[in-house]
Amino acid sequence: MSSRGDVALGKEGPIRILHVDDDPALAEMAAEFLCREHDQFDCTTEVAPEQAIERLREESFDCVVSDYDMPRMDGLEFLEAVRDENPELPFILFTGKGSEEIASEAIASGVTGYLQKEGNVEHYTVLANRIINAVTQYRTEQKIEQTQQKFRKLAKHSTDVVQIVDETGEWQYLSPSSDRILGYEPADLIGDIGFDYIHPEDRQEAIEQFSRAIEDPNRISSVEFRFDHSRKDWVWLENHARNMVDDPVIDGFIVHTREITDRKRHAQELQRQNERLEKFMGFISHDLRSPLSVVVARNELARAECESEHLEAIETAADRMEEIIDGTLAWARSGKVIDEVESVELSEIAGDSWANVATADAELHEEGSTVIRADPDRLKTLFENLFRNSLEHGSTGRRTTGEDHHADDASLTVRVGTLENGFYVADDGPGIPASDRDVAFESNYSSGEGGVGLGLTICREIAEAHGWTISITDGEDGGARIELTGVETRTEERT
Numbered sequence: 001m002s003s004r005g006d007v008a009l010g011k012e013g014p015i016r017i018l019h020v021d022d023d024p025a026l027a028e029m030a031a032e033f034l035c036r037e038h039d040q041f042d043c044t045t046e047v048a049p050e051q052a053i054e055r056l057r058e059e060s061f062d063c064v065v066s067d068y069d070m071p072r073m074d075g076l077e078f079l080e081a082v083r084d085e086n087p088e089l090p091f092i093l094f095t096g097k098g099s100e101e102i103a104s105e106a107i108a109s110g111v112t113g114y115l116q117k118e119g120n121v122e123h124y125t126v127l128a129n130r131i132i133n134a135v136t137q138y139r140t141e142q143k144i145e146q147t148q149q150k151f152r153k154l155a156k157h158s159t160d161v162v163q164i165v166d167e168t169g170e171w172q173y174l175s176p177s178s179d180r181i182l183g184y185e186p187a188d189l190i191g192d193i194g195f196d197y198i199h200p201e202d203r204q205e206a207i208e209q210f211s212r213a214i215e216d217p218n219r220i221s222s223v224e225f226r227f228d229h230s231r232k233d234w235v236w237l238e239n240h241a242r243n244m245v246d247d248p249v250i251d252g253f254i255v256h257t258r259e260i261t262d263r264k265r266h267a268q269e270l271q272r273q274n275e276r277l278e279k280f281m282g283f284i285s286h287d288l289r290s291p292l293s294v295v296v297a298r299n300e301l302a303r304a305e306c307e308s309e310h311l312e313a314i315e316t317a318a319d320r321m322e323e324i325i326d327g328t329l330a331w332a333r334s335g336k337v338i339d340e341v342e343s344v345e346l347s348e349i350a351g352d353s354w355a356n357v358a359t360a361d362a363e364l365h366e367e368g369s370t371v372i373r374a375d376p377d378r379l380k381t382l383f384e385n386l387f388r389n390s391l392e393h394g395s396t397g398r399r400t401t402g403e404d405h406h407a408d409d410a411s412l413t414v415r416v417g418t419l420e421n422g423f424y425v426a427d428d429g430p431g432i433p434a435s436d437r438d439v440a441f442e443s444n445y446s447s448g449e450g451g452v453g454l455g456l457t458i459c460r461e462i463a464e465a466h467g468w469t470i471s472i473t474d475g476e477d478g479g480a481r482i483e484l485t486g487v488e489t490r491t492e493e494r495t
Helices: 024-037 049-058 075-085 100-109 122-157 200-215 261-305 309-334 346-355 376-393 455-466
Strands: 015-020 041-046 063-066 091-095 113-116 160-165 171-174 220-227 235-244 252-259 342-345 363-367 369-374 413-419 422-427 469-474 480-485 489-492
Touching: 015 024, 015 049, 015 122, 024 041, 024 122, 041 049, 049 063, 049 075, 063 075, 063 122, 075 091, 075 100, 091 100, 091 122, 100 113, 113 122, 200 220, 200 235, 235 261, 261 309, 342 346, 342 376, 346 363, 346 369, 346 376, 346 413, 369 376, 376 413, 376 422, 376 455, 376 480, 455 469, 455 480
Parallel strands: 015 041, 015 063, 063 091, 091 113, 363 413
Antiparallel strands: 160 171, 160 252, 220 235, 235 252, 342 369, 369 489, 413 422, 422 480, 469 480
C-alpha cells in the first residue's frame, strides 16, 4: 500500500482523501463540503471498508477519513487493517457515534485524529483543518525519512569513512562504510584509540599531525599511514581531520578516511621503474659511449694511416650510434618516447633502418607497404632493434624450411609486411619459445650469449608510446614474428 506523500515528496500537490462511510449520501455530502473548504482536496468515497482496502492497494492516498459504526467491520477494525499495510498513513475517525470509550480506544489504536459528527456544517471546516495538519506532518516526516535514508546509503557506500574522534583520538562515531574500508563494524571501534591501529612506523607522524590540529583549530591534519585491517594485510589510508571541538554538536574532530593502497603500490612501482630507468640511462651514457669513443678514435687513426672504403661505413655507423644514444637519453630524461607523429611510408623507414644495421648476408623482404602515423625517428629505432634482434639470435640453431633453405648455414631472411591494423617483422631463425614470450620484452631478457636484453624492451616502450600493441608469435618460416597492432594504416600493394 502506498501513499501520496511517498509519490509527491518534495513538492506540494493535491491532497487525496479516501472517505469511507456506509451511508452513500453522507459520504458524498462530506466529500462535497471538504472540496469546498480546500481547492487542493481530491476526495474519493467508498461505502464498504473491504472495498476501501482494495482501493488503497491500487491507488495512492494522503489521508483516510472513516466512519466508526459500519456493518461487518467497524472503524477501528478498518484502522487495524490499514495500519497492517501502511502504519504511517494519516487516519481520521469521523463518527456520529461518539463516546469517551470509543475515543480512548481509537487513540490507543493509533488513530491520527478523532472527530465527532455534529448537526451543522462547521464541523467540516474542523475536519478539513485536521486533514491538512495531519497530511502536512505526514509529508514532512516522509521527507525527513527519505533524507535520512539517502544519507545512510551515502554513508554506507561512500569511498570515505566519516568519523568523530575526541582530542585523545578515541572514536566516538564511525559511518557504516568503516566495515568495508577499515575492516571493522562501527560498534567494534567505538571507544578505541585510533592510533593503536596504525603501523608502528607510521604512528608517530600521525600523532604529530593530529597534535598540530589540536594546537591550531584552523589547520586540517592530513597524513598517510598503514592501518591494521581485520581481513587484509596492512592497508594504506589517507586521513584528513578538522578540529570542531568548539562545535556543541560535534564536540571533537571530524575525520575523513579513504583507502589509497592501490595508489601507494602504483607510486612504489613507479619509483622502481624510475630507478631502473636511471640505471638504464647510466648504461647508455657510460657503457655505450665509452666503447663508441674508442671506435671513433681508432677510425680516425686508421684514416691517417691508410685509405679504405670500410672506414666511411664505420664512421656512418658510429654517427648513427651517437644519434641513438642521444635520442634515447633525451627520451628517458623527458619521460617521452615520441615527439610528433606524421604520415610515413613503412617500407621506406624499414629500408633506411635495414641500411643502418650490420646485416652480413641476411636478406630483407618487404611484403606490401603502408602509410602509417608515427614518429619517424622512433619508428626507425624500433625497426633497427627488431632487425638486430633477428640478426643476433637468428644466426645460430636456425630451422630452415621451404625451397629457399636447405642447410643450417643458409642466410637469414627477415620479412616486413602489413596487417589489417598494423605491421609485422618476421624471420626464419629459431624463434622465441612460447614459454619466454611473456618475459621477452623485459629489460633483462636475452636469448643470446652476452646480450644486454634491451632491444625488445625499447621496442615495447616505443610501441606503447604510440598507442600500439606489440606481441610475439610464430613466423610462417618457423622463426619469430613480432606483430604491432592498433596502427592506423593505408595499404598499398607493391608491384
